[in-house]
Amino acid sequence: MTAPAERMSADNIKGELLAFAAKGGALVAGVADANAFGAAPEGHRPGDLLPGAKSVFVVGGAQPRAADWKSPHASFMETSSTSDRINALGLRVANQIERNYGYYALMVPAGVDRGRQPFVSVAFAAELAGCGSKSIAGPVLNRDHGFMYYSALITTLPLPADGPLEDPVCPAPACVDMWDEHGTTPCLATCPIDEGGCLGGCIKDGRITETRYDRARCTTRAQTYWAPGFQQALQATLEEKDDAKRRMIINSSGFTRTLWSMTYSNVSQGQCFECMRVCPVARPKHDLR
């Protein structure tokens, strides 16, 4: 196959792909160098999944709406998931690269591998592609849009990399002020690791210098009604000797909700948004009439 890409510069191809992604609904897009993932665990770098990988193309978008953030019902965002839309777009960009330019393009699956690790960290890819910077709360935040979902594809197509942002988005100026005055930030105050939450850290000279994150506890909140919640409920059911109590567990609202959530979802679910709800990055976009 003669790849049309051979007659085009890498800059032009990148421009076409960025335009394609924007037309498909991406709020941001960028390119990471496939060889820049040295800080990722072994076995979880682009070249481990696709030999000869040169670039990682990242698209971001599919944000919750302003009204989703506004709703006083936590179970509303717990139940909504929009990440599948950005994954669909990532897949379309991958098809575009293979069909139009004749290079391999491997979409990083949204799920996890056998050891429950991400195949490649999409968050790290988004950071290396300059789409945003990793926040003290975990998600990669974009300066203009705040929290969003990302999708990444690994390709043998060489593209100019954007590289990470020089000036991180988190902590936001308002958070630096709050840290200096009260020793906390909105996200850390929402879910403090020393008071039964998941997040801790330190800010010095306007930069994150330390982080602490209770991943296991965050799982109970972000996947309350998903696979981990189901495994807990199943365990409780199997351990219960009393027939009547067992029926109560099986038909309980919690167990039912877990099944509902699992069977209606083909995407990874993030069921807790409380640290992001209070984040000031791109806040004016949440304030509508």
Add this chain to the structure above:
Amino acid sequence: MSFFFVDPEIYEKHKDDVLALSQSIQVNYPEHLPPDQRSPALSDRQIAERLGLDERTVREIRCVGEREYYDIEEYDRAAIFKETQCRAYAEKGLSGITAKYVERARAAKKD
């Protein structure tokens, strides 16, 4: 049973070490921190080498250990946490979340 699962005795013996080395609680984990400050988790293979186990056994111990780290009560607390935070924010905005810190900081300044 036809799928691999870890022997409960081996699990109990190594669970704490595996969870500590794989950082169930991550301290200075993010990739963007300077290398001399970062403490990323060890991979399953690295943990296996350190504990004299095979990688597959470590992976299973980690997966089961992560699930068992918090019991079902924590899932119930999780649902309450989300309801409480979301409602407090809807009713009072950021001050609903941060008021206690502001009060603490004020009290500390008075002392």
